[in-house]
Amino acid sequence: MSTLFTELYNRETVEGKFNAKKLLDLLKNDLVYKVNFKKKEVPENTELYSENILSDHIHFLEKGVVAYEYEDQIISFSSGDDIVGMNDIFLPKASNYTVRTITKTIIYTFSKQSVLESLLNMQEGWLFLYLNNQNYNILIAEKYMLMRQIGKVRLKNILTDIAQKYGYRDENGIKIPGYFTRKDIANYANLSMNSMSQICKILENEKFCVIKSKQFILLK
Structure with missing residues (x-):
């Protein structure tokens, strides 16, 4: 029992x-x-x-x-x-x-x-x-x-979470489906579009991700 x-x-x-x-x-x-x-x-x-x-x-x-x-x-x-x-x-x-x-x-x-x-x-x-x-x-x-996290960390964690749950892998990395738009991701992360663009440039420079045809691809 x-x-x-x-x-x-x-x-x-x-x-x-x-x-x-x-x-x-x-x-x-x-x-x-x-x-x-x-x-x-x-x-x-x-x-x-x-x-x-x-x-x-x-x-x-x-x-x-x-x-x-x-x-x-x-x-x-x-x-x-x-x-x-x-x-x-x-x-x-x-x-x-x-x-x-x-x-x-x-x-x-x-x-x-x-x-x-x-x-x-x-x-x-x-x-x-x-x-x-x-x-x-x-x-x-x-x-x-x-x-409670700072903007850059918050966006990285959000992109990682979305990629794990909804992404798919190819030879370039893990792609986040295009229906997760930059506008929706920025909204979810509580970032303005201007802040979103600035942080995305930093993340691309750090080789965390690239953005092709408005689609996020995580490299790490």
Whole structure:
């Protein structure tokens, strides 16, 4: 019994068994509660949520990238196998942020009520809610620490993080996809376009990256 308890609540086990993809699979294939959903392709630059507007839907991202924005400031990016809109599932309220697609995105849309009812009827449904909340808290903490860094360090860390999560390697280095525009990256880093340009020149001189056809390529 002790071994089972330890295995169940080990963080790696929880993340492996109770992640967003597993929850989506459970909801799609639930033969008992027949949870209704819609799968659709959303064009880029489409708002899935709008700041200060109530929404009663949850979106599971199958493919594509979205940006979270608060008062026109990008606070995070999210991509395939992530959930959008589950943080306030218990207390429906107007969204604190805008969620905008920056690529063509494929989503599964459920009502919050149906997802909540399914989670409450799952023996371990609370673990999905717990892990989602933990990930959200980590995201906020990371953003806070990021904003305390000086501009050059902040931009280097942001480019490195984006490259690790979304980039692809070729003979020149790790390329950041072009849909991460200089404007969006500057916004996320809380830099003016002028400051962004100056720091980019420094990073190029230091051989940290090059910029070709408006696309970042990390060399280290």
